[in-house]
Amino acid sequence: MAEVRVNLANHSYTIHIMAGIISQVGQLMKDMPLSRKALIVTDENVAPLYSGVLADSLAAAGFLPFVLVVPPGESSKSLATADKVFTQAISMGLDRKSPIIALGGGVIGDLSGFVAATYLRGVPFIQVPTTLLAQVDSSVGGKTAVNHPLGKNLIGAFYQPQLVVIDPLVLDTLPERELKAGLAEVVKYGVIADYDFFDYLIRHQEDILARRPDELIEVISRCCQIKAAVVAQDERETSLRMILNFGHTIGHAVEGVGGYSEYNHGEAVAIGMHGAALLSSSLHLCSTAASAAVKQLITGMGLPLTAPGYGTDELLGYLARDKKVVDSKVNWVLMQDVGRVTITQDVSEEHVRAVLSQ
Numbered sequence: 259m260a261e262v263r264v265n266l267a268n269h270s271y272t273i274h275i276m277a278g279i280i281s282q283v284g285q286l287m288k289d290m291p292l293s294r295k296a297l298i299v300t301d302e303n304v305a306p307l308y309s310g311v312l313a314d315s316l317a318a319a320g321f322l323p324f325v326l327v328v329p330p331g332e333s334s335k336s337l338a339t340a341d342k343v344f345t346q347a348i349s350m351g352l353d354r355k356s357p358i359i360a361l362g363g364g365v366i367g368d369l370s371g372f373v374a375a376t377y378l379r380g381v382p383f384i385q386v387p388t389t390l391l392a393q394v395d396s397s398v399g400g401k402t403a404v405n406h407p408l409g410k411n412l413i414g415a416f417y418q419p420q421l422v423v424i425d426p427l428v429l430d431t432l433p434e435r436e437l438k439a440g441l442a443e444v445v446k447y448g449v450i451a452d453y454d455f456f457d458y459l460i461r462h463q464e465d466i467l468a469r470r471p472d473e474l475i476e477v478i479s480r481c482c483q484i485k486a487a488v489v490a491q492d493e494r495e496t497s498l499r500m501i502l503n504f505g506h507t508i509g510h511a512v513e514g515v516g517g518y519s520e521y522n523h524g525e526a527v528a529i530g531m532h533g534a535a536l537l538s539s540s541l542h543l544c545s546t547a548a549s550a551a552v553k554q555l556i557t558g559m560g561l562p563l564t565a566p567g568y569g570t571d572e573l574l575g576y577l578a579r580d581k582k583v584v585d586s587k588v589n590w591v592l593m594q595d596v597g598r599v600t601i602t603q604d605v606s607e608e609h610v611r612a613v614l615s616q
């Protein structure tokens with residue numbers, strides 16, 4: 259069992275990480291000041307696998323759970339689906355102390371978190387993330403949102419959970435490509451904050467890809483610790499939190515050019531991390547050995563390095579439109595070494611062009 263405590267200015271909560279812990283969520287909730295009615299939100303893929311065990315654990319602890327199932331995929335991160343969740347919450351009479359529980363990947367976490375933040379101006383929110391990406395990234399940090407037809411994540415709130423429960427065994431059923439997408443964010447944490455963790459990933463990549471529970475627990479705990487530490491220092495992304503965007507500048511451009519379909523988010527971030535590493539060494543911010551190590555780990559995790567056929571001009575067009583652009587300058591997160599990054603706007607288009615055309 260690993261526990262990560264997240265200490266924010268006005269709120270603290272615990273992330274519990276243990277094999278099989280999904281059947282103990284009710285126990286963990288028992289001593290919290292909650293009403294008995296609880297709404298579990300999940301998707302059609304996750305519901306048949308894990309909603310039974312979660313609902314049973316809540317019932318055994320004296321709660322009255324209802325499971326709301328929405329279609330899987332990004333299209334459920336919408337105001338229309340949020341409205342269905344609100345309707346369910348109102349019709350079952352959830353009050354200010356009734357928990358909303360997200361059981362699923364980042365889509366379910368972001369959607370349910372948004373509803374929990376706004377229903378009755380905020381009700382207790384609990385995350386039971388079931389993708390690696392959600393376990394290491396989206397369930398920690400308090401960003402919730404739904405999409406608008408004109409853009410992703412445009413409608414949302416910062417809203418922290420009361421409790422996060424992570425069971426690495428649920429990853430057994432996760433499709434291979436989704437696992438690897440999560441591993442891109444895992445590699446990112448090593449690069450931005452922790453050389454020893456990066457080294458651990460190199461030494462244990464096969465165990466991790468084989469989903470061995472001990473290695474998964476180590477990986478998930480370390481990532482949650484790093485994200486929690488960064489978020490604690492900068493809850494609302496004014497400065498330090500930007501380092502979590504390492505690989506995301508080019509990554510978002512790759513997602514955009516591919517119409518959010520050819521590469522998934524993690525694959526696009528892998529391509530973006532490789533690009534950022536090359537950019538860092540070409541600007542002499544880091545050694546070529548450091549950037550080569552990043553390239554090697556990305557490949558080792560079965561992730562792509564480049565997006566063949568993607569035009570440099572088109573990618574540059576997307577870079578300029580990224581929402582992290584301030585005063586028409588791109589905020590680049592670049593490597594100084596493995597485990598250390600810096601944020602700079604001082605990058606010429608020629609350098610970026612040279613990297614993107616490789």
Ligand code: NAD
Nearest residue numbers: 303330331363364365366388389391392396401428431432
């Ligand atoms: P997802 O929620 O769509 O899940 C991916 C797929 O895996 C879905 O089809 C889902 O049904 C399935 N699935 C989930 N768990 C499973 C399991 N254990 N076994 C079998 N199948 C399972 O995608 P995701 O990658 O988890 O999340 C992506 C979303 O997260 C995006 O909307 C992104 O914007 C958001 N996100 C949010 C933050 C944040 O800080 N809030 C950070 C990163 C990403």
Ligand code: ZN
Nearest residue numbers: 443506523527
């Ligand atoms: Zn990401």
